[in-house]
Amino acid sequence: MVKRSLILLLAVLAVSSAHAQSAYIGLRLAGANSLDTFAERLPYLGLQFGLRVAGPLELRAALDTFLLASSAHADLLYTQPLGGGVRGYLGAGPDLYTNVFVAKTNYGAHATAGVEYRSGVAGFFAEAQPIYAFSAAALRARLGLGVNFHF
Numbered sequence: 001m002v003k004r005s006l007i008l009l010l011a012v013l014a015v016s017s018a019h020a021q022s023a024y025i026g027l028r029l030a031g032a033n034s035l036d037t038f039a040e041r042l043p044y045l046g047l048q049f050g051l052r053v054a055g056p057l058e059l060r061a062a063l064d065t066f067l068l069a070s071s072a073h074a075d076l077l078y079t080q081p082l083g084g085g086v087r088g089y090l091g092a093g094p095d096l097y098t099n100v101f102v103a104k105t106n107y108g109a110h111a112t113a114g115v116e117y118r119s120g121v122a123g124f125f126a127e128a129q130p131i132y133a134f135s136a137a138a139l140r141a142r143l144g145l146g147v148n149f150h151f
Contacts, residue, residue: 023051024123028146030064030071044071050148056080058089069099071142075112085118095131108133108140116148123148 028046046064053059058077063070077091095108114127129142 022150023049024148024150025049026123026125026146026148028062028064028144030142030144030146044069046071046144046146048146048148050077052079058091060091060093070097072096073110075110077112082115086115087118088115089113089127095133097133104136106133106135108135110142114144118150121150123150 026048028048029043030046031043044064044066046062048060048062050058050060056079058075058079060075060077061072062074063072065071073093073095075091075093077089079087079089081087089112091112093110093112095106095110097106097108098104108131110129110131112127112129114125116123116125124147125145127144129144131140131142132138133140
């Protein structure tokens with residue numbers, strides 16, 4: 001099931017990239033907190049790839065990792081220019097978490113709200129993502145900062 005979902009996600013991104021109006025690759029620093037216990041988590045380093053598929057709609061896939069714990073997630077984003085090189089975005093998507101330390105895999109879904117400031121090809125972003133992990137029955141919040149390189 002997971003393998004099929006990942007293959008489907010990669011296929012959608014591949015087909016969409018052939019028709020994309022613009023794309024970007026980005027570096028991110030993300031951290032997640034458990035909203036039920038407020039337990040801190042170490043920040044994850046991440047890589048993301050996004051592409052505009054139609055009008056204000058954008059697809060994005062990201063992989064965040066720290067040592068042996070990782071998070072893969074995707075978003076369908078609705079973007080809106082806010083003026084002065086700033087754009088806002090809202091979206092949602094699935095999450096997959098693996099942690100070798102505790103030999104566990106969790107699945108979830110998240111919402112996304114963020115802003116990006118573009119300066120030339122570089123875009124500096126900040127975002128918040130409330131997450132619900134289905135298999136862990138836990139509510140979390142992920143905060144992310146980073147830079148995208150648009151091409």
